[in-house]
């Protein structure tokens with residue numbers, strides 16, 4: 001039976017009015033750029049390694065449990081999934097770097113992400129999701145460099161921070177901040193979709209991006 005992905009369960013403990021992304025809805029899945037909505041709404045893309053926690057982060061940011069599909073199997077999100085949020089749109093990008101994916105499929109994903117990052121005019125920023133236990137893969141760094149080259153803002157979420165002791169998480173945060181210090185417009189923070197660490201800060205940053213992108217009357 002098909003799952004109606006617009007019917008989502010609110011996350012327990014969500015503070016409702018404080019969430020700027022409450023009421024987010026699934027729009028569509030696209031395999032090609034031509035299928036993306038053409039209305040020019042400001043977009044924020046969630047990028048990162050397969051299984052890093054992109055879909056989980058998007059769900060918790062929107063205060064919904066099953067808005068984007070979460071899976072224990074890496075490589076599950078293979079299309080660009082678009083979600084309407086107040087003031088713009090979120091794009092859940094297919095994850096990269098999953099070794100068991102056949103080469104030709106892997107190439108097609110890379111092409112899709114590359115085309116999207118380079119060609120999507122209404123793209124306003126990137127949320128780069130990194131598993132805090134495996135930060136800064138080569139492709140993570142390449143994504144950040146592409147984004148900086150295009151003048152996009154970037155928020156790095158070091159997610160699954162619940163898996164580390166707080167001191168170890170803080171050390172990784174400092175290490176990643178130092179490593180990315182040269183790149184303009186990059187912010188790095190701790191995050192956990194499970195414990196909700198960093199949730200309010202991340203929501204505020206993304207909300208500010210969309211507000212800054214809104215047309216002035």
Ligand SMILES: Nc1nc2c(ncn2[C@@H]2O[C@H](COP(=O)(O)OP(=O)(O)OP(=O)(O)O)[C@@H](O)[C@H]2O)c(=O)[nH]1
Pocket residue numbers: 048049050051052053054055056057069070071072073074075076077078094095096159160161162163191192193194195
């Ligand atoms: N402990 C913990 N587990 C998490 C967190 N975020 C995600 N996970 C788990 O990590 C796995 C992958 O999460 P997804 O959100 O599906 O990851 P993804 O990056 O969207 O994966 P792909 O769509 O395959 O690229 C799932 O088993 C999640 O439950 C987190 O903050 N803490």
Ligand SMILES: [Mg+2]
Pocket residue numbers: 054055056069070076077092
């Ligand atoms: Mg996913």
